Amino acid sequence: MHWPGWSSSWPASSPAADHLARQSVHVTRQPVGAAAWQQVPSTYLFCAQDHGTPPRLQREFARRAGSVVELDAGHHPFLSQPAAVQDLLLSL
Secondary structure (H helix, E strand, C coil): CCCCCCCCCCCCCCCCHHHCCCCCHHHHHCCCCCCHHHCCCCEEEEECCCCCCCHHHHHHHHHCCCEEEEECCCCCHHHHCHHHHHHHHHHC
């Protein structure tokens, strides 16, 4: 299981890693029917080492959020840095 965003720092036996799957790029071309970030407070987790979502796109997404937190992580920070993601979620 290696694709853009894969990190060699992930535990190979991680149960979460077994559930990852490729996502079709076609979803990025579909119109959004509702966006909760427009009505509720939101935080964007900017992943500085993400090779799956380029920084340019992340900055565009982050611009819409109420706050931005940057983490030196790849595309799946919940696998490579679960404690940092947990701390972020608990702080919200």
